[in-house]
Amino acid sequence: MIANPAINGAPPVVRIEAVDKTYNAGQPGEVKALRAVSLHINGGEFVAIMGPSGSGKTTLMNIIGCLDTPSSGSYWCGGVDVATLNAAGRAELRLRQIGFVFQGFHLLPRQNALDNVALPLIYAGVPRAQRLARARAALDQIGLADRALHRPTELSGGQQQRVAIARALINAPPIVLADEPTGALDSRTGEEILALFTTLQRQGHTIILITHDPEVAHHADRICVMRDGELHEELVGSKSLARKEQS
Amino acid sequence: MKALDIIAMAAFALRGNWLRSVLTALGVIIGIAAVIVMVAVGRGTQTELDATLSRLGSNRIEIFASSARSGAVRLGAGTLSTLTSSDMDAIRAEIPEVQYVSGQIRGGGQAIFAERNWSTSWNGVTADYFAINNWQLLQGEWFNPRDYAGAGKVAIIGTSVRDKLFDGSDPIGATIRLARVPLRVVGVLQSKGQSGWGGDADDVIMVPLESARRRLSGTVGLAADGVQQISVGVGRAEDLSRASQALGDLLRQRHKIAPGAEDDFTIRNLSEIVSTRTQTTRMMSLLLGAVAGISLLVGGIGIMNIMLVSVTERIREIGLRMAVGAGPREVRLQFLAEAMMISLGGGVIGIALGVVGALLMARVSALPVQLDAPVIVLATAFSVATGLFFGYYPARKASNLDPIDALRQ
Numbered sequence: 001m002i003a004n005p006a007i008n009g010a011p012p013v014v015r016i017e018a019v020d021k022t023y024n025a026g027q028p029g030e031v032k033a034l035r036a037v038s039l040h041i042n043g044g045e046f047v048a049i050m051g052p053s054g055s056g057k058t059t060l061m062n063i064i065g066c067l068d069t070p071s072s073g074s075y076w077c078g079g080v081d082v083a084t085l086n087a088a089g090r091a092e093l094r095l096r097q098i099g100f101v102f103q104g105f106h107l108l109p110r111q112n113a114l115d116n117v118a119l120p121l122i123y124a125g126v127p128r129a130q131r132l133a134r135a136r137a138a139l140d141q142i143g144l145a146d147r148a149l150h151r152p153t154e155l156s157g158g159q160q161q162r163v164a165i166a167r168a169l170i171n172a173p174p175i176v177l178a179d180e181p182t183g184a185l186d187s188r189t190g191e192e193i194l195a196l197f198t199t200l201q202r203q204g205h206t207i208i209l210i211t212h213d214p215e216v217a218h219h220a221d222r223i224c225v226m227r228d229g230e231l232h233e234e235l236v237g238s239k240s241l242a243r244k245e246q247s
Numbered sequence: 248m249k250a251l252d253i254i255a256m257a258a259f260a261l262r263g264n265w266l267r268s269v270l271t272a273l274g275v276i277i278g279i280a281a282v283i284v285m286v287a288v289g290r291g292t293q294t295e296l297d298a299t300l301s302r303l304g305s306n307r308i309e310i311f312a313s314s315a316r317s318g319a320v321r322l323g324a325g326t327l328s329t330l331t332s333s334d335m336d337a338i339r340a341e342i343p344e345v346q347y348v349s350g351q352i353r354g355g356g357q358a359i360f361a362e363r364n365w366s367t368s369w370n371g372v373t374a375d376y377f378a379i380n381n382w383q384l385l386q387g388e389w390f391n392p393r394d395y396a397g398a399g400k401v402a403i404i405g406t407s408v409r410d411k412l413f414d415g416s417d418p419i420g421a422t423i424r425l426a427r428v429p430l431r432v433v434g435v436l437q438s439k440g441q442s443g444w445g446g447d448a449d450d451v452i453m454v455p456l457e458s459a460r461r462r463l464s465g466t467v468g469l470a471a472d473g474v475q476q477i478s479v480g481v482g483r484a485e486d487l488s489r490a491s492q493a494l495g496d497l498l499r500q501r502h503k504i505a506p507g508a509e510d511d512f513t514i515r516n517l518s519e520i521v522s523t524r525t526q527t528t529r530m531m532s533l534l535l536g537a538v539a540g541i542s543l544l545v546g547g548i549g550i551m552n553i554m555l556v557s558v559t560e561r562i563r564e565i566g567l568r569m570a571v572g573a574g575p576r577e578v579r580l581q582f583l584a585e586a587m588m589i590s591l592g593g594g595v596i597g598i599a600l601g602v603v604g605a606l607l608m609a610r611v612s613a614l615p616v617q618l619d620a621p622v623i624v625l626a627t628a629f630s631v632a633t634g635l636f637f638g639y640y641p642a643r644k645a646s647n648l649d650p651i652d653a654l655r656q
Contacts, residue, residue, distance in 0.1 A: 067570065067650045088574040095572025106567045106654070110263050120571040122252050167571065 011079055013097075013174050013206050014041035014064055019073035021059050021229075033059040035229040036073070043174060046197065046207040048217035048237065051226030058179070060226065061210045065098055065177050066090040078174060095123055099168025103180035105160045107152040107167075113139060114148040117166045124171055138166040142196070158189035165196060169205070176200060179210045194219045198243070248577050257584035268589055271553040274546020275593030275633055276600065278539050279626050283601025284608060285535035286622045291615035292528045307379055308491055310477040310498070313511040329511040331472040332456075334501060335373075338479060341497055344490040347480030349376035352459040352473075356426035358412060358452060365411040369402075369425060369452040371459020379480035387419045387434030390455050394433075398457040402430040405449035406438045425452060428462045491516050543629065546593065547637035554586050554641035558648075565645055566653025579646035586638020587631055594630025598623055 021034035033056045041047050051057045062068035063075055066082055067090075075082045078097045085093060094100075099120075107116045118135035126134070139148050142162045152160050161181060168176055178197065182190030194216065197207050209220055217223045223235040261268040312330040332350055339348045352371040357364050373395060376382075385406065394401050402423065409418050418432045430452075439448040454463065456474070481490045491514055498512055558565070565578055573581075602618060609616035 062651050065570070067654070088576060091569060091572055091574030091577075094570060100570045102654070106563065106570075108564060108567070110259075119568070122256070123248055123568075123572040123574075123577055125249060127249070128252070128255075171572070 010043060011076075012040040013043045013078055014039065014208070015074075015076040016040070016060075016063070017074045019063060019070040019075060021056075021063065021068070022071045025071065032229050034063070034070070037229075037231050038073075039224060039231060041206060041208065043206055044201065044204055045222065046201045046209070046220045046237075048209045048211060048220035048223045049226060050211055050214065050217040050223050051232075052212055055226040056229040057210050057212075057226045059229075061177060061179055061208075064175075064208060065100060066093050091123075095120060095171060097173050097175055099165075099171070099173040099176045101161070101164055101168050101176065101178035101181045103183040105152070105157075105164045105184070107160055107164060109152055112149045112151050113144060113155065113163045116152070116163055117170055119167060120171045134170060135166070138170050139163070142166050156189075157185050158192060161185060161189075161193055162196065165193070165200075169200070173205075175206045175208060177208050177210075180212070181209070182211075182213075182216055190216070248573075248580065253580050253584045254588075256581055257588045260581075260585055261588055267553065268592075271550055272546075272589045272593030272596065274542055274549045275590045275630050276546075276597040278543035278546050278633075279594045279597025279630055280601035280604055281535060281539040281542060282626050282629070283598055283618075283622065284604045285532060285539060287601070287605035287616045287618050288608065288614050289528060289532040289535075290619065290622075291609075291617040293525075294617050295615040296524060296528070306481045306483065306487055307516075308479040308481065308487065308494060309515045310479065310494065311513045311515065312473070312475055313509075313513060329502065330474050330477055331470070332474060333472060334498060335474065335477055337497060337501060338477065338494060342490060342493045344481050344483075344486040344493070345479050346482040347375035347379045347478075349373040349379060349478045350456055350474030351376065351476040351478060352456060352464055353475060354426075354459070354463055356463070358408060359424040360412040360418075360421060363412050363414070365408060367408050367411075367450050367452055369454055369459065369463060371454050371456040371463065373456050375480065376453075376478060379478050382439075383437040385435045385437045387432070389434060395455045395457060398461045399455055400428065400430050400458065400462070401433045401455065403434040403436060403453040404432055405436050405451040405453075407447055407450040408452055409435050423452075425454075426463055426465075430454065430458075487516060543633055547590070547633045550586050550589055550634060551637040551641060553589075554582060554638055555644065557585070558582065558641050558645040562648065562653045565648055566650050566655075569648070569650035570654060575646035578648075579642045582642035582645045583635070583638050586642065587634035590630045590634030590638070591627070594627050594633075597630065598626055601626070 016037060016039040019034055019037045020032070023029075023031040023033055037056075037060060039060075049057050049060060059068065063070055064077070066077060066085075069082065069090075077093055080093060082090065082093070100106075107113075108119070111119075114132060114135050117138050118131040121131040121134065136145070136148060139145050142165065144159060144162055144166070147155060147159060147163075152163070155163065161184075165176075165181075168178075176197070181197075182193055185193065197209065198219065201207050207220070209216070211217050218237045218239045220237040223237055225232045225235065310330060330350070335348050335350050338345055349372050353368060355366065355368045358367050370376075374390065377389065384403075387403070390399065390401055390403065393399060402425070404412075404418065404423075412418070412423060413421070418435060421432050422429050423432060424430070436449065436451075436453070460473075479490070479494065481487050495510070495514055499510065502511055504510060568578060568581075605616045605618055608614055
């Protein structure tokens with residue numbers, strides 16, 4: 001996995017300025033999902049966005065992931081103003097900048113682990129032989145080389161999530177965006193996944209973790225607490241503190 | 248995204264639900280098969296018609312002497328000798344559109360050569376007859392003017408007669424006997440195969456008209472100057488109906504037939520028969536074409552329907568692909584490729600079925616069948632176009648999905 005080239009003094013990889021997101025604007029069911037949210041995340045950070053359901057954390061994740069656009073305010077992803085991009089441009093940005101990890105894994109059920117990991121490389125235009133070689137290397141790295149030809153249904157939840165993480169990383173994106181990655185896993189497997197994220201951070205990736213669970217959030221260096229569409233407060237992750245003190 | 252990847256992805260998706268894919272393609276399969284069979288039969292019929300036409304000579308009018316009456320019983324055409332050689336001369340002189348005129352006296356008899364004999368028909372003709380009917384010589388030569396004028400004892404024989412009487416030996420110069428009349432063979436006609444009415448056109452002995460009249464017609468019973476039939480060749484096809492009209496008027500005048508009275512002759516225009524047949528063929532082609540068009544339309548709608556269902560079913564997959572970097576174009580291409588693969592596959596199967604069907608048809612029914620490459624290329628193009636046209640809307644719908652909504656499913 002290629003290290004994040006971001007160095008100190010470089011612009012933040014995620015720069016959100018006064019972003020509002022309003023659904024059904026001007027209609028009776030108007031919902032202000034985000035209100036004046038500003039957030040900077042630097043390269044190599046491990047940030048958790050925490051909040052109860054309905055707090056706007058999923059909306060924020062969608063905007064960071066270029067799946068959605070702000071109603072007002074600005075978002076620069078890797079130095080690119082997302083507002084200037086059309087759907088194809090945002091897809092290209094997702095391809096190059098962001099690896100997604102979902103709560104429900106979102107693996108293609110009919111394809112084996114190898115093909116699932118290699119999927120983003122199709123859209124990057126990588127030839128098939130190279131795709132498979134890189135996917136094999138990625139599976140090897142997360143310790144699933146022997147499961148390469150298994151379909152998702154033949155893997156445990158933890159294994160599926162690790163395949164999904166390998167897929168997120170296959171195109172070497174600077175940002176890994178994880179939405180409740182441990183939500184569908186038992187606590188021990190969840191811990192393993194979170195430990196994997198910490199390893200990825202050490203390798204230079206920027207990790208953004210969305211969760212409602214304070215236990216999980218505390219693995220991050222920084223915790224942004226969302227409440228009613230606003231960025232409520234910032235905490236320092238206790239487990240990461242503990243890790244740092246140990247080292 | 249590379250073209251090969253798009254194809255592989257579409258093939259993978261279709262294989263996963265292969266029964267559905269095949270059933271979806273059924274409309275196109277039937278449509279294309281119908282097109283192939285239709286065109287094969289249409290072409291075959293047309294070719295056969297053209298061949299018949301060129302064999303018979305298309306710009307041709309036949310005039311038959313009317314039937315004789317024996318009390319209330321009307322005998323067949325040509326049994327009354329109302330047509331004469333002077334009618335022939337008048338036609339040649341007075342109708343400018345006419346290029347060739349030949350009278351005919353026909354009959355049948357036993358032809359004998361050495362110890363072989365063969366029952367065949369003979370036909371007394373003038374020189375124009377061979378031009379009107381597109382007869383060519385295989386060997387030997389045509390009758391010379393002396394033969395026509397002096398009722399020469401000469402004959403030109405068809406290949407069937409040659410085969411029956413001569414069995415490989417050279418017939419030119421040999422003397423055969425026809426109804427006890429010795430005739431010297433001067434030529435052999437090139438084979439025409441089947442005649443326009445299904446008989447063997449080559450089973451014939453041609454003799455000069457005068458010879459037939461003087462030496463053979465004792466078996467027929469004709470008046471001194473009479474002929475049974477006059478064949479007329481018109482220079483240009485478009486003059487045919489005008490010439491027909493003029494012929495009728497001339498003969499009515501010459502035969503002094505009062506207005507309203509029944510003609511003592513019958514004019515038959517071969518190209519009328521042919522054009523009726525052509526029209527029938529065209530009607531059948533149109534009908535089959537309509538069936539093919541409708542089934543292609545229905546097949547296309549079937550593809551669209553299933554693709555729309557597929558988009559809805561695979562909304563999670565679409566969302567995921569978008570999240571990992573597929574843009575609207577890539578999603579659109581994927582679904583378009585699937586639709587086109589269904590219809591192209593249907594087209595290929597349809598072509599195979601159509602070819603088999605056409606060959607079966609040729610074997611089972613007597614319909615002539617002709618398969619050719621342009622039709623197959625066209626059918627392939629049609630099936631691709633069907634997939635493109637009916638696959639576009641579902642593909643567009645997939646590409647316009649909001650990735651958030653798609654992922655949330």
